[in-house]
Amino acid sequence: MARVMLIEDDHSVRESLRLSLGRSGHDVEVARTGEEGLRRMSAAPADIVVLDLMLPGLDGFEVCRRIRAGGPTPIVMLTARGDDLDVVSGLEAGADDYVVKPVRPRVLEARIRAVLRRGGPAAAAAPASAGPETHGDLTIDRGALTVVKAGVPITLPPTELRLLLELSAAYNQVFSRQQLLESVWELDFLGDSRLVDACVQRLRAKIEDVPARPRYIQTVRGFGYRFGPL
Structure with a gap:
């Protein structure tokens, strides 16, 4: 084990x-x-x-x-x-x-x-694409499970990586916190939304130029989050 x-x-x-x-x-x-x-x-x-x-x-x-x-x-x-x-x-x-x-x-x-x-081999939240995806200055490679910002590789813990992959796999789609708990944390009951919010905060600190004014991970008030670079 x-x-x-x-x-x-x-x-x-x-x-x-x-x-x-x-x-x-x-x-x-x-x-x-x-x-x-x-x-x-x-x-x-x-x-x-x-x-x-x-x-x-x-x-x-x-x-x-x-x-x-x-x-x-x-x-x-x-x-x-x-x-x-x-x-x-x-x-x-x-x-x-x-x-x-x-x-x-x-x-x-x-x-x-x-x-x-x-954090295992199935860490990717969506099937590997034909190649790296570019969103502004953020590059996501689902096959290699790598993230690069402005040419600089970013090391993400497994949960943060899965969250980014899940959100970015459906551009502009809004995910509720419960949907993310089920898909990223694998909690199929009414889990603790603080897990999602804290992970989003940590992820923003690494991929956003100004975390308080996020460009990539947008908050949809009263519901959840979406990935949609401004």
Whole structure:
């Protein structure tokens, strides 16, 4: 399966998740602090990180930012409650998904599988086209799963890449947040629209000249988003 880096300071939670994920076939590496987790990842990169937000010393938000700055490794964060500020802050820091404590192992395993699928060979949200697509100064190659802005390659984490591919595959089509949750996050129930909004915000920061005045990903108030370069 996958190599999972579990960063959790609570011994009972850490051991419970380590055992349950191990039984699911994952190779689980554990760390008690953010600093330890970053050191272990530097020595042996993980396929996915399960990260508690409330850590001693370097907190989970900063750990998330540092992992994201270093590359596209998927991150599922653990939060002690579904508090809006915690969830939004964690998503804005770069997490791909979240699970609220107390964690049910089956729920965490399902989220891990979904996040890993988004980063796998089938990451493209639409069939490969005959060649790269050019939208203004943005070039998208669905076959190679690459994005270039003004001649400079952009590295996108799997979820952000899938979101861009999904939106850009249907020029000017409006997608509701629920449609995007189903197609990009593979959540076939009424999921959390904050996942979509935070991912759009991170994606805009990378592909827009002025994220506050987006050219590529337009907000359709009260409904969702569309891709339509102005």
